[in-house]
Amino acid sequence: GQHAELDVMRKVEGVAISPRDTVLVDQGMMTGRAGIFAGGDVIGGLMTMTAATGHGKKAARAIDVWLSGGHYEGHEKSPPVDFDMLNLPLFxxxxxxxxxxxxxxxxxxxxxxxxxxxxxxxxxxxxRCLSCGNCFECDNCFAACPEQAVVKLGKGRKYTVDLDLCTGCAVCYDQCPCHAIEMVADVAALSAEAHRPLRFKARP
Ligand code: SF4
Ligand code: SF4
Structure with missing residues (x-):
């Protein structure tokens, strides 16, 4: 359809509907009724499958926070990864x-x-998706790390790094096809006779 069917939502006390016939939500996709979340075509915007999928992901984070008694304040966003930052020879x-x-x-x-x-x-x-900035579990970093510092967490759960083993050599960074790894200055090591000026940081 071209228009969301809002009859059910109109009957829910506290749920606000805009003059443009869309459900109003806060930054965590929660409607005016605590505990009811909305996304996709009913809240307007781009009204594409891609946008709706993003709404679902955002709502899932917010629901998790809400169920734990908190209030969703957004999450850390990584800077965008552009084409020049990809390791194209690996594709x-x-x-x-x-x-x-x-x-x-x-x-x-x-x-x-x-x-x-x-x-x-x-x-x-x-x-064909290049997965820019998002780990797709290719295992390159796991295989390339000379210190066995990259630890697999299981399918769909990605990896962590044992920082006691990591030397900051950046081999994993060089081997990542999609720039899912950043190397950041290790402030603690720099201030204590740096032997490890960089450390691994998975993008959130
Ligand atoms: S930076 Fe650390 S995790 Fe990455 S390859 Fe080097 S030792 Fe392994
Ligand atoms: S961080 Fe990069 S190299 Fe490591 S598994 Fe994910 S996509 Fe592959």
């Missing part, structure tokens, strides 16, 4: 899928002209 070339389309002479009435993509092609397209 394969993977061209975009081409959608088949009816030739002009076959187009008539309401017949679909562009066929879309198959499940397989959709998965392939998702795999």
């Amino acid at each position: 394969l070339d993977a061209g975009r899928s081409q959608m088949s389309a009816l030739p002009p002479e076959a187009r008539s009435g309401f017949v679909e002209v562009v066929a879309g993509i198959s499940d397989r092609e959709a998965r392939y397209e998702a795999d």
Whole structure:
């Protein structure tokens, strides 16, 4: 549809609806009724699947904080990673899928002209994502670390670094395809006869 159906939300006490027929939420996606969160098309904005997915992620963080008795104040955001910051030699070339389309002479009435993509092609397209700034668990840092300082936390849980083993050599940083690792000055080490001027920092 082109418009969110708000009949249910209108009946919920405390939930405010804007003059543009969208549900009003705070920065943690909570409506005017404590404990009820909203996102996606019902709150307006871009009204795309991508934006709705982001709303869901943000709401999940806020719900977690709310259930723990706190109030969501936002979370630390990493600076954007642009194309120049990617380690491109570590990626394969993977061209975009081409959608088949009816030739002009076959187009008539309401017949679909562009066929879309198959499940397989959709998965392939998702795999083309460069994952800029986000760890996708390729294990490069884990395999490359000369000190075995990178510790796997299990599928979907990413990694941590044993800072007692880490020497700050930045090999992991150099091997990360998508700039998911930052090297930051180790203030404590610098002030105490620096032998480890840098330390590993996974992007949040
Ligand atoms: S910076 Fe630390 S974690 Fe990264 S490769 Fe070097 S020793 Fe390993
Ligand atoms: S931090 Fe980078 S190198 Fe390490 S597993 Fe994630 S994407 Fe791969």
